[in-house]
Amino acid sequence: MFKPISSILFATNLAENCKPAFDFAVSLAAKYQAVIILLHVIEKMPDYAERRLVGLLGQKHWEEITKNHENDARAALIGKKSSSSLIRKALEEFCSEAGIDDSSCGYHSREVVVKDGEIVDEIISLSKEYHADMIIMGARKGFLKDNKIGSHIKEVMRKTKIPVLVVPPYPLEKAS
Secondary structure (H helix, E strand, O other): OOOOOOEEEEEOOOOHHHHHHHHHHHHHHHHHOOEEEEEEEEEOOOHHHHHHHHHHHOHHHHHHHHHHHHHHHHHHHHOOOOHHHHHHHHHHHHHHHHOOOHHHOOOOOOEEEEEEEOHHHHHHHHHHHOOOOEEEEEOEEOOOOOEEOOHHHHHHHHHOOOOEEEEOOOOHHHHO
């Protein structure tokens, strides 16, 4: 029997194809009164490349660049608002569009996590740390046609013991 959903890990690379997956995560969270953890992983650069860049730029400038990148990723996830107000607004809009009254659309705390490391390892680790019942990720549009599930999604599906939901991108006519 499938256990109730109380915590959803939404992993995003901040690409346009992740918007439908986010919409689906919000709708599931509203339906099941679940917590959403938004995760973006900044893929760790190989050590040799990082050492070379530190040598070229200097340690202080390199740290500044990496910190700015992390801040940019966090800003892309939560904008200028706090994470809770962003999710609250998304939930309110979803509920309104779905015709669900506010009392049915309970709200629980949300977390925005930006990590530095190996993408798959961080997704698996955070799913365990936050006791996620489900991982939601977005597929991307294929090169010639159809949707494409990347290697990171496939590896997450192989390594995790919880359900992984892969949401296709919006059709081109709906994307704008």
